[in-house]
Amino acid sequence: MSQAIFQTGLYASLALCALGLLWRVSAWFRLRIGPDARAVAPWQRLVAMFRGAASALASQRLFRILGTFFLDVLLLRRLFADEKLRWLAHLLMFVGFTLLLLMHALAPLVTAKLFPGYQPTLAPYLFLRDVFGAMVLVGLALFLFGRRRQRTALPLLRRPIDSAFAALLAFVLVSGFLLEADKIASPRAFYRMTEQFIGTNDPARLEPLRALWASEFGVAFDDLKAPIAPRLVEEGRKLHRDACASCHAQPASAFVSYPVARLLAPVTGLLDQAGADVWLLYLHLFACFLGLASLPFTRFFHVLAAPISLLVNAAAPTREFSAAGRVSRRALALDACVRCGICDTHCVVAPLARYLDNPGLLPSHKLVGTGALASGRLLRSGQEHDGLPEEALRAAEGAFLCTDCGRCTSRCPVGLDLADLWEAGRGDLRSAGLPAPAQWVQARPALAWAESLEADPLQHILSDADASSAPLSADRRSFSRCVQCQTCTNVCPVVAHSNDIGQGVDLTPQKVMNLLRLGMRDLTLGSRMVWDCANCYQCQEHCPEGIRVADIMYELRALAVQRLGAVRSRGEAS
Amino acid sequence: MKYALFMGCKVPSQLPAYEASTRAVLGHLGVALVDLEFSCCGYPARDVSRDAFVVAAARNLALAERAGLDLLVPSSCCFGTLRHAIQFLGEDAGLRARVRQALAAEGLAWSGSARVEHLLPVLAREVGVDALAAAVRAPRTGLRVAAQYGCHALRPSNVTRLDNPMAPTIFETLISVTGATAVDWPRRLDCCGDPLHQANTPLSERMTRAKITDALESGAEAICTVCPHCHLRFDAVQAGSTDPGIRTLLYTQLLGLAMGLPAKSLGL
Numbered sequence: 001m002s003q004a005i006f007q008t009g010l011y012a013s014l015a016l017c018a019l020g021l022l023w024r025v026s027a028w029f030r031l032r033i034g035p036d037a038r039a040v041a042p043w044q045r046l047v048a049m050f051r052g053a054a055s056a057l058a059s060q061r062l063f064r065i066l067g068t069f070f071l072d073v074l075l076l077r078r079l080f081a082d083e084k085l086r087w088l089a090h091l092l093m094f095v096g097f098t099l100l101l102l103m104h105a106l107a108p109l110v111t112a113k114l115f116p117g118y119q120p121t122l123a124p125y126l127f128l129r130d131v132f133g134a135m136v137l138v139g140l141a142l143f144l145f146g147r148r149r150q151r152t153a154l155p156l157l158r159r160p161i162d163s164a165f166a167a168l169l170a171f172v173l174v175s176g177f178l179l180e181a182d183k184i185a186s187p188r189a190f191y192r193m194t195e196q197f198i199g200t201n202d203p204a205r206l207e208p209l210r211a212l213w214a215s216e217f218g219v220a221f222d223d224l225k226a227p228i229a230p231r232l233v234e235e236g237r238k239l240h241r242d243a244c245a246s247c248h249a250q251p252a253s254a255f256v257s258y259p260v261a262r263l264l265a266p267v268t269g270l271l272d273q274a275g276a277d278v279w280l281l282y283l284h285l286f287a288c289f290l291g292l293a294s295l296p297f298t299r300f301f302h303v304l305a306a307p308i309s310l311l312v313n314a315a316a317p318t319r320e321f322s323a324a325g326r327v328s329r330r331a332l333a334l335d336a337c338v339r340c341g342i343c344d345t346h347c348v349v350a351p352l353a354r355y356l357d358n359p360g361l362l363p364s365h366k367l368v369g370t371g372a373l374a375s376g377r378l379l380r381s382g383q384e385h386d387g388l389p390e391e392a393l394r395a396a397e398g399a400f401l402c403t404d405c406g407r408c409t410s411r412c413p414v415g416l417d418l419a420d421l422w423e424a425g426r427g428d429l430r431s432a433g434l435p436a437p438a439q440w441v442q443a444r445p446a447l448a449w450a451e452s453l454e455a456d457p458l459q460h461i462l463s464d465a466d467a468s469s470a471p472l473s474a475d476r477r478s479f480s481r482c483v484q485c486q487t488c489t490n491v492c493p494v495v496a497h498s499n500d501i502g503q504g505v506d507l508t509p510q511k512v513m514n515l516l517r518l519g520m521r522d523l524t525l526g527s528r529m530v531w532d533c534a535n536c537y538q539c540q541e542h543c544p545e546g547i548r549v550a551d552i553m554y555e556l557r558a559l560a561v562q563r564l565g566a567v568r569s570r571g572e573a574s
Numbered sequence: 575m576k577y578a579l580f581m582g583c584k585v586p587s588q589l590p591a592y593e594a595s596t597r598a599v600l601g602h603l604g605v606a607l608v609d610l611e612f613s614c615c616g617y618p619a620r621d622v623s624r625d626a627f628v629v630a631a632a633r634n635l636a637l638a639e640r641a642g643l644d645l646l647v648p649s650s651c652c653f654g655t656l657r658h659a660i661q662f663l664g665e666d667a668g669l670r671a672r673v674r675q676a677l678a679a680e681g682l683a684w685s686g687s688a689r690v691e692h693l694l695p696v697l698a699r700e701v702g703v704d705a706l707a708a709a710v711r712a713p714r715t716g717l718r719v720a721a722q723y724g725c726h727a728l729r730p731s732n733v734t735r736l737d738n739p740m741a742p743t744i745f746e747t748l749i750s751v752t753g754a755t756a757v758d759w760p761r762r763l764d765c766c767g768d769p770l771h772q773a774n775t776p777l778s779e780r781m782t783r784a785k786i787t788d789a790l791e792s793g794a795e796a797i798c799t800v801c802p803h804c805h806l807r808f809d810a811v812q813a814g815s816t817d818p819g820i821r822t823l824l825y826t827q828l829l830g831l832a833m834g835l836p837a838k839s840l841g842l
Contacts (some may be wrong), residue, residue: 347613348583355629355676357624400772401622403614406587419587437621438773468668469624493765497780530782532774534781536765538731541739550730551658557621 013289020296031331034424048324055317068314072305072502079413089142119247127253152191165298179280185220188272197271205270213234220265306312306414309336334371343408360398363408369395370425449526481545482513488539525560576606584802591841592772593784595826600840615652631659644689650801654726655692658699711834720794721745724801750834768807782811794823796823
């Protein structure tokens with residue numbers, strides 16, 4: 001391979017990688033997540049980072065950080081606790097790839113410096129290269145196997161670029177093994193070396209060496225007569241000792257490439273004619289360069305972000321961070337997330353996500369949504385009408401159904417403080433006009449909502465579904481017995497306390513029941529009474545007619561979310 | 575006695591003392607607790623979709639059923655929600671079919687065989703007041719507490735079947751067993767305000783404050799709780815406030831102290 005092409009490729013991909021890293025890392029100080037983020041400028045966050053890092057490293061916390069580095073970053077302790085198979089897959093890939101990078105890819109810089117006698121064709125490097133390569137491939141296979149099993153349960157977040165990167169990684173490994181196998185089996189490579197080190201490529205003169213290399217080194221000469229005489233092999237061994245052995249060991253220890261070379265034997269002549277050793281090398285190197293250049297833009301950026309996140313965690317819990325530090329930490333979390341979906345499988349509202357068909361409830365999706373909202377992408381997505389984008393509405397539904405149980409935070413293999421991220425994300429949603437239902441419904445008077453509903457041509461379609469989703473308020477028999485005795489209103493703590501704080505309710509429970517009796521349900525949906533109801537069930541318990549007042553209140557709220565939500569999403573309520 | 579412990583979402587992350595004290599106390603009383611990976615009881619989804627809330631609840635019931643266990647629920651809100659789901663499933667065949675279909679996707683099934691029990695009746699009726707009295711080693715004589723049932727444990731009584739909803743006594747009886755005195759406080763059956771915390775914060779705080787004031791005026795030294803929502807709401811409203819405050823005490827902590835269990839094991 002020409003040195004110029006190699007160097008151009010290397011430096012170009014290194015430059016792209018560096019620029020990409022700079023861009024991604026700068027986002028940790030640029031991206032604003034949470035209402036408190038507006039108060040701090042990027043430079044303040046940068047200063048806070050340096051200050052925080054310095055004070056952590058100069059204190060006793062250093063030992064905790066070191067412990068985290070070994071146990072969590074290198075040995076992936078948190079993953080081990082939860083998912084043994086995935087832990088094994090990751091450890092194989094991580095260790096295999098790192099060692100391959102150091103020993104093989106950076107050989108002139110690392111291995112040759114540490115071991116002056118280094119030659120890639122000597123033991124133990126022949127063997128180790130295959131060990132490390134096999135580790136990565138086995139890890140990758142286990143990882144894909146684990147994903148396949150998991151996919152049946154919950155929707156996983158995946159971008160094509162991430163799958164492409166995984167395929168690229170596999171390609172680097174496979175092309176490496178093929179290249180090595182081709183070089184082992186290739187007579188052309190054999191003659192190139194004899195010419196260089198013995199000064200001839202005359203098959204007749206090299207007959208003893210060819211006999212040895214054919215029988216013990218896997219070279220597939222197509223003009224060698226079988227059986228090979230043992231005497232010739234022994235003669236070749238002498239020549240080998242003098243001319244080759246100092247930098248060429250028997251390749252059988254390359255336990256992947258060598259068997260592949262034996263398999264390639266029948267087509268080695270064709271491969272040699274096609275110049276396979278050259279283009280396989282180009283493919284292998286080009287794939288490496290492509291991987292290097294694209295790394296910052298894929299999910300695999302987590303190889304940098306996740307360790308940093310773990311070390312930051314070890315420095316101090318979120319609550320001890322300065323405001324500027326907390327904000328940066330959230331932006332870092334977006335990149336440190338490995339999209340493993342472990343949070344999703346343990347999420348307590350996952351059954352709701354499935355039933356409501358809204359993956360926006362799941363932590364991994366919420367994390368991406370939080371980032372998309374902060375970067376402005378979420379509100380731009382699919383905004384073809386005046387209303388709010390469907391995706392943003394679903395993200396908001398997910399955010400406000402979260403129970404803050406903390407399971408995602410405690411299970412996260414990279415230790416993200418997701419609880420803090422959700423709280424910040426909800427703040428951002430509120431600022432973006434996407435608050436919880438109680439807020440967006442009450443932003444308009446009940447009467448205005450009722451008028452919108454009346455004017456909405458699509459509402460009758462939804463009404464047909466009411467009988468199954470809101471059976472009590474759709475069935476006259478459940479409230480027609482109401483005698484307007486006001487017992488419900490008299491026992492209602494919301495009515496009493498609302499008066500106390502000088503914001504009397506618009507309707508009372510008894511009036512809500514009366515509107516239902518009059519067939520004016522739409523008027524109740526946006527009412528303060530319905531939305532301020534505490535569902536303490538005093539009304540229902542005390543009703544002399546046995547009307548399920550509080551159950552009906554719940555139904556009216558669910559109906560409002562559904563039907564007023566439909567009006568809102570079309571932008572008719574803005 | 576063996577139950578699947580349904581701790582709910584709030585407790586593990588925000589009130590771990592409730593879980594610790596529940597396990598400590600029940601362990602000493604011979605109630606075996608089994609852990610299943612339960613999901614949300616469905617409570618937050620009641621505002622969004624009745625079907626979704628019932629599916630979420632039924633999933634937990636089905637998990638317990640598969641393990642052949644009844645559920646022990648120390649949270650009044652989760653308890654009420656699970657009981658409501660059973661009621662809705664019982665009265666609506668269409669809903670039942672939709673829920674069964676949703677559960678089948680996960681290989682689960684609901685038939686209704688798993689009972690849902692609140693902590694209070696399990697202690698008062700299954701363990702029994704006599705056994706509790708026998709276990710009390712260090713009675714908290716002189717301590718005056720206000721019993722906070724939690725609305726969803728009491729009402730609607732045809733669903734919860736905990737006690738007389740107008741004049742319940744079960745909690746007070748359980749407090750007496752510990753040697754402490756349950757004060758009579760006018761607002762004891764009122765809502766703590768927690769459900770409105772997000773929707774209307776001033777109204778919610780007003781309701782919580784009214785109860786705290788009432789408990790103090792009634793001579794209570796602590797509000798004794800059996801629901802994490804009530805407990806955390808009382809604590810949150812008082813945090814950073816200069817108004818006269820009252821401490822909160824989980825019933826399992828009170829009982830544990832009376833049984834002579836180390837304070838640390840009760841999260842104190």
